[in-house]
Amino acid sequence: MDAHAFFEATGTAFEFAGVAAMAVGFVVALVLALVAWRRQRSGVAAFRTLRESFGGGILLGLEILVAADLVKTVT
Numbered sequence: 001m002d003a004h005a006f007f008e009a010t011g012t013a014f015e016f017a018g019v020a021a022m023a024v025g026f027v028v029a030l031v032l033a034l035v036a037w038r039r040q041r042s043g044v045a046a047f048r049t050l051r052e053s054f055g056g057g058i059l060l061g062l063e064i065l066v067a068a069d070l071v072k073t074v075t
Helices: 003-040 043-074
Strands: none
Touching: 003 043
């Protein structure tokens, strides 16, 4: 395998990981929001928990996608 093909595959793997991080982050955020709602019986607290935790998942996914873009741009 030559270097170009290796870095293309690496970029694709990073793209997959970025999308997976956002998808898993959404599921985790949803579970955390449901737990917050059950404990506090407050929709406001559940929504805040959902927004903050899903925001973290989105940021992680976007950072990984930026890394994928950098790998593909450099190669």
